[in-house]
Amino acid sequence: MTTTTAVPQAVPQAAPPPSRRVPLLTRLARHRWLFLLLVPGIAYFALFKYWPMYGVTIAFQDYLPVLGFADSPWVGLKHFDRLFTSPEFPRILGNTLVLALLNVVFVFPAPIAVALLLNELRVGLLKKFVQTAIYIPHFLSWTIVASLTYLLFALGDGAVTQLATSAFGQDPQFLTAPEWFRPVIILQTLWKSTGWGTIIYLAALAGVDQHLYEAARIDGANRWQQLWHITLPAIRSTIVVMAILLSGNLLDTGFEQIYLMTNSLNREVADVFDTYVYFTGITQGAYSYSTAIGLFKALVGIVLIFGSNWLAKRFSQNGLF
């Protein structure tokens, strides 16, 4: 390539039709009220989302409050080194990933399935009643959900425990056996979040053109075929968007729920990043180390969200951004 070829390329771009070329300031002035409307939004993100990110610098320091951000010694990647070489790291990463995977496999599709079922209900009143009833758990705090679980699954005299004991002949030890920890967590999450999660899918389903079903019925499509060829394609983009959003939070297994359900006997499978950050950061005051863990988790989240967006675009042409 020579400069002679480059210049002619640039020329047509540099000379658009003069009438469309409006100086930047004029354009700004013309839309000043729109920009003014934008100011609170930008200020919000700058103040509450970007400015606090300055704090992640302590992940690279030996931060001591008394010395402050400015005077705490810089230590480079020491805390990341400690995290990756720590004996707990493989276990915590593994636990977090397994719970994330279970969330994707069981918790993510549940609201879709329930929404589809509700959509098939003919009796309006029944549909409304079920919808409302399954929202309710969303409004209970994890503390209450955990207490209910302890009551129902308690060793010996819990209602579910007694059922299971009479069915299987032995107490499954729901609350203490390590192999029951994940099923109980997933069950709790399903119970608490499925109903609420259906809202967005029901909204998407309400937007499906009824004529399509009519036409399909005339063509002889049965219920399954209608579901497969009309309903699912219609809400596909919603599902993809929800999946991408989920991927960003994949490592957020939730602190309260895990913390409340952990005990000495299941800690082996219960420790996740969220509880580990609490343990090291808040109870032990290892400010820098726990920040480093949080930062690592956030980086993984970013990679996942861009990765899944890329995948979505590649396979279905409708990503989030």
Add this chain to the structure above:
Amino acid sequence: MTTKSSARTGRALAAAAAAGAVLLTAACGPDEPEAASLTTLTVMAPLLETQAPDPEGELQTAVEELIGKDLDITWVPNAEYGDKTTVTLASDQLPHVMVVQGKTPAFVQSAEAGAFWDLTDKLGDYPNLTANPAADQRSGVPIDTETIQLNASVNGTVYGVFRLRDAMRTAVVLRKDWLDALGLDAPTTTDELYEVAKAFSEQDPDGNGQDDTYGIVVPKWPGSYGTSAPYDVIETWFGAPNAWGEVDGELVPGFATEEFFEANAYVKKMVDEGIVNPDYATLDSGTWNDPFVQGKGGIIIDVSSRAGVLMGLFKEQDPEGYGDYVTMEGNLVGPDGDRHSYPTPGFNGFLAIPKSSVPTEEMLAEVLTVLDTMSSEEGQILLNNGIEGRNFEVVDGFARGLDEEDPEIELLNADIRAFAQLGTNTNGYQAYTALPAGDPELELWNHRQEIHTRDSETVVANPTLPLVSPTQVERGATLDQIVADARIKYYAGQLDEAGFRAEVQRWFDEGGDEIVTEMNELYAGLG
């Protein structure tokens, strides 16, 4: 002591509103270093009551009058006090006086970096903040305030005025009616404890013809290894060190001894035989009393004050015969025939003074003078008993409550229970003991004094209380959790004895060896 006689109607409502206001305003603390003379003292303290004291209330007014300063107290619910301490340390809004409940890594690091005043050479100037051998004649249990001062320090450097607590509290609380029904005596050895617990679970002590009782009630312990859990106590009875001890001239953690494993085999045997409540790994420690009162379990190994609490609960059910339900025994004689008594650290945290809020020596002197006044006999009585003639009177050296039904007095008494958290009693407890409400309570109280006096002869001290090692700060909590969890897994059968020993070995391999080396060096340095 003077009392304001103004009418105090609607105080309960005002206190609730004020509690919120205090949290808001006091959380901000001093905005800038004030002039040398300070008129308002800001304090952060844990709240064990449900309601924060009214800042305009009778007690706070009396305390302010005593110390000659206004008080601005941030009351933080006890359950979240540790978290709040860590967060507050990271803020630039520290109070003048901060109750620090333990030598957490966050506190130690901040203190060693110079965030708090070093009081080692300063407390000697304040008579009520130093050792007083004549004090504490009331409880009959001798106290050694100098040792407690050292134990509350960080490797010998004193960063706070310690809050004195009874040095001996360990007790085995038992259902007296069950003992009587089975014709048994309270156990005095660990073997007898096993026998009694077994009888409680197998011989139908409540006489309802059903196999619905067990011997010992143990909750999910919130602390880790060496935190006065029933397991820690039993290990010490068996002759293991109290968390740390000297073996062959070297400091080692308790779980490096054979006695530790013997004691845990003993507990496991009881768990296996169904003598311990089956939900020992999950029972909420806040509901520890329930199985005892409901007649499901008959033995609690904890502190002696729990016996009084339990008696109070039975009193609600059976106001006449409540004295027949609860009895207690102190530390038990171990299998080696000796009594090894498990003590408390003798203090419960300390009051530390941050340099950022108290920048000058003059201000420090003012703050220490206030703490000295609060720990004087007059101050102690005000913080622990209240206002003589108003809510209590002195009978035979005990404090007897007055007008306890009066809502104003009720409020005052609640405030006193909260303010007791600010009392250091550093020179020995000089206030009055509350008069036991009835004969059964008095009998229980006297019995408690007897066993504690006896047990303080055979205390197994933890020599590492003053020591804080760097590796322990960094990894200690994670490591100790390994041992605490392994103990429970061993009882539950998730680990056999070899697996249990392997987990304990993991403590050493993952950083414990360094802690042992550092502890021994620090111990030698302490002289």
